[in-house]
Amino acid sequence: MRLLFIRHGQGEHNLPVPDRLNILHPRLTELGVAQIRELQRRLNVTSRDLIFVSPTVRTIEAAQILVTDATDTAILTSPLIGPRMYPQFGEETDPLHPNWAPLRCDQTLTRQEIEQAYPSVCIVSREPADCWDEGINQMPTKDFYARARAFLASIKVLDFNRILFLTHDGTITSYREMLGEERLSRADFLGEAGIYEMPNS
Numbered sequence: 001m002r003l004l005f006i007r008h009g010q011g012e013h014n015l016p017v018p019d020r021l022n023i024l025h026p027r028l029t030e031l032g033v034a035q036i037r038e039l040q041r042r043l044n045v046t047s048r049d050l051i052f053v054s055p056t057v058r059t060i061e062a063a064q065i066l067v068t069d070a071t072d073t074a075i076l077t078s079p080l081i082g083p084r085m086y087p088q089f090g091e092e093t094d095p096l097h098p099n100w101a102p103l104r105c106d107q108t109l110t111r112q113e114i115e116q117a118y119p120s121v122c123i124v125s126r127e128p129a130d131c132w133d134e135g136i137n138q139m140p141t142k143d144f145y146a147r148a149r150a151f152l153a154s155i156k157v158l159d160f161n162r163i164l165f166l167t168h169d170g171t172i173t174s175y176r177e178m179l180g181e182e183r184l185s186r187a188d189f190l191g192e193a194g195i196y197e198m199p200n201s
Contacts, residue, residue: 001161002163004164006194011032033061040066054166055108075121083136084170086173102137
């Protein structure tokens with residue numbers, strides 16, 4: 001089984017506009033939609049693939065584009081691939097440091113909002129309520145690693161050709177670091193519609 005981490009396409013919060021990071025639930029831009037459509041052609045998603053998506057509007061939109069021509073492809077959402085700030089601040093510094101404040105654009109949808117707006121998306125409910133309520137954006141690294149490792153271990157037993165994780169640059173880089181990559185920085189971000197394949201998956 002191949003495990004692919006995919007960064008969503010350009011979102012409204014990526015545009016050079018004032019206060020862009022305070023946009024609540026930013027959507028994909030026209031360019032972002034085009035980027036994911038190109039990715040759709042490259043990936044050729046089928047029912048033998050499973051998609052996990054961050055509980056944000058832009059990632060759910062991207063997942064829906066990827067499955068446009070596929071039938072019976074499951075889309076699941078989990079807070080364990082939601083937005084995560086990278087690099088992490090706050091564990092060794094004041095947790096109220098301004099660089100540590102969660103961004104409004106990274107606020108996730110609630111389970112109720114997902115059920116109402118995206119009824120075809122399945123919610124992974126086994127995560128504790130605090131994970132849904134607080135997300136992983138500010139979760140201490142030790143706790144994130146423990147939950148992320150358990151999450152990946154539970155997925156590796158599934159019978160799919162590929163599992164695609166549609167998520168965010170900070171989250172992808174945090175998973176890469178957890179998997180053993182060293183000296184990563186924001187310069188290692190994949191960028192819009194980038195793909196990272198988990199080694200030995």
